[in-house]
Amino acid sequence: MRIGVVTFPGSLDDSSALRAIRLAGGTPVPLFHASDDLKEVEAVVLPGGFSYGDYLRCGAISRFAPIMASIIVAAEHGFPVLGICNGFQILCESHLLPGALTRNQDLHFVCTDQALIVENTDTPWTNGYAKGDRIIVPIKNGEGSFQAGADTLKQLEDDGRIVLRYVDKNPNGSQHDIAGISNARGNVVGVMPHPEQAIELLTGPSEDGLTFFTSVLHTMVGR
């Protein structure tokens, strides 16, 4: 099972995402922003980082990358896409997901082991979890406060599209404690926490994040 990870200029967690795919049992495929070639991957991860330095609105430049044109078309046909942190921001800028990620409430970058509840397990990236699972995954960002209009928030809640929610503490002022959402179809998921940094007890606070990557492999096998 080939899963791609896109490297934009300034991507940082691309190597970790590739490792996570490998440890989950998939074949990791590096993709480069400047090419529109998806190299026959069956799903794609937009990794964390500071693409183009995040000097402009986060993700605002990356979303114009040639590879994004291919990803947007594929996503509209049900292709699984996971955006992590900067990847989530790129998905919002690409309008594959609603809302926006803004400066953290206290204006600091925050890196912490975050408790989360998995709420939506009807996505290719989360179907290995049980609804209500409590997981610990690192967050590390400066602009992770999820904001959307009241109508959008209501629709996300009503449609059960909140994938992850912060518990115990809200680290950045996100509305409704939202840590991750999906599109209406469920194939595109964006999360602020970093599941690829919670795949080994040796280097992460837990192994809870690995299920994101095993989930998508199971989904594709089942298709």
Add this chain to the structure above:
Amino acid sequence: MALDTVATAAANPTTEQPWRELGLKEDEYARIKEILGRRPTSSELAMYSVMWSEHCSYKSSKVHLKQFGEKAPKSDALLVGIGENAGVVDIGQGYAVTFKIESHNHPSFVEPYQGAATGVGGIVRDILTMGARPIAIMDPLRFGPADAVDTRRVLPGIIAGVGGYGNCLGLPNIGGEIVFDETYAGNPLVNALCVGVMRHEDIKLATAHGTGNLVVLFGAKTGGDGIGGVSVLASETFASGKAAKRPSVQVGDPFAEKVLIECSLEIFAEDLVIGIQDLGGAGLSCATSELASAGSGGMAIQLEKVPLRDPSLSPEEILMSESQERMCAIIEPSKLSRFMKICKKWDVTATVIGEVTDGEHLHITFNGELIVDVPPRTVAHDGPVYNRPIAKPAYLDSLKPVTLPAISNPKEIKAALLQLISSPNIADKSWVTDQYDRYVQGNSVLSQPEDSGMVRIDEQTHLGVAISTDANARWSYLDPYNGAKLALLESCRNIATTGAKPLAVTNCLNFGSPEDPGVMWQFSETVRGLADICLEMGLPVTGGNVSFYNQTGAVAILPTPVIGVLGVIQDVRTRTKMGLPAAGLEIFQLGNTDDNFSGSEYAHLHGQIGDHAPTPDIDAEIRLVNLLLEAQQFFQSAHDISDGGLAAALTETVLKNSVGATIELIEQYIPGGLTAGLFAETPGRVLIAVDPVNIEEVRALSNKYNVPMHRIGKSGGSALVINGESIELTELRRAHTETFAKLFN
């Protein structure tokens, strides 16, 4: 202004030149004229002034630093030693590791965010320049009193700068220090350490040889920032009434550096460069003169080809600019097109600015006019050397022993302990470290507040490295010779406590003005102590950095030698953490406590510094390190006992995983009683927790290495209980963690 060419200089020997404003002394200017046989052109003057600055030339420290060479222990591990951008050591399995620590103190005081950010950027480029992928950073920081107004200006900016740059580069920040002391009030210390890894065959050096090979400048364009950073900023004390120095601070662009790293590593992987040098302090002056003098000697540069951010820059300014995120490579003409292709892939500007010649001089032209004609070695290496006057400072004769109220009643333990662990130097530092990404790259095995940072090097073989930085400036103030030794021993102990074997040393020596004989004495004693201890421990010094002029008026900082030790661990899965993992474990103290409170945090809280630093027991420290390495498999947790004594070590050990402990210290067995048992900072001690089934094995090893092993308690419960006095973990946590948020939010 007309261009000051070599011809003009020869024709007009008496033209007044601003050598004094550029930080040169009269005899230094005379020496330049003697070397050239004429007055320098303004561009040459610019080059000499930055390269002969204290920061670049080590003119006051050189005579002392040569001890590191003279006393160097025989080491098979050292692949590249002092003199290159960073030292390189062999860690086995074909891997080489390069690591170095540098200061960025003065810029960080003037402009905290950019000063700290570019400090990180500079050290990372040094590591990259060796051919290595940077894999982690650490930042030892020192500030004035935590509640001082200026600390509130400086500290948040510096933390944000370290984080802003390092986070954006994708380098995990895995440790460091944060220390407060009155003497750093006008002179905060920002030291930055970076470690990188490569295969042996990929090591790169800063050299230019092969006539006709091209000099290529790549990375960011050159701007007007940081002009005179090393000469005007880092080589002078701060005094009131001088012009603002803000323009001398460089401005960082971490995104440019991130793509420069990826671009450079791709270029290295295809073996496209002969030599490489980053542009840091002294910018192009440094890169061209160092590359040329390390090679065959001749180089011709066409300065007008340098891509500029600000087209109004004069040639002198182009030569002095310290604009960040730039590299200079020497490449064969046949490899240029491939080189350019990789630069284009990463959107990195690359420009051929000259070539290696068969001459012996560095020639720089500007629009065809010769403006620099110098023997490069005279710029890069033949700077002045000073044997500055040395005098033992008078303060050492008026030191007073520490007098503290003894704690005799267990009831007093709680109040004293809570006061200590909430004091800024001992309090939990998460407010700071949570602003740094410690997870990126996915190989961080240990990060702050563990005893050392540890990163995995190889996923298949589990090979890893550990790094720790330490200094106890108060001990150095009392006794700089032993202070340096104690800092290195603590760093080794921290490495071994996590399960790694110490391998090599780097250092950042932060001092006041070298023109003060007392400061020079502190410095010379420190270097002597450090060279001696490295020989005694068999650890090579791979490189380092000296920062002088950390002084405001007559007040110098505490002598602050920050020592970084690199260790190797064969299997990172065996590392030991500091937190108690479970109830029911037996807790021991390895090593004895004595009653010397001099230089301790406890004495500092009582406004005292004392009269003598501990005398290091090197043999005992070596035996302790050996014991730690051999008994590691039986440790459920291990934590070095240092700043804040056993009280601080216990607090950190129980709070990590919220597992309490019941401790019983037997007063009559401890010289100095309960007060010393809890708060003395006697070196050579480690707190360990052992499963009851393994006690005999650990005891046998402690006998083998003749290390005292005292049972002091048992893990479990929801409180830290000391001699019957109970402190609930919730109360302990509040006291330990609230300090920084209260001070800086």
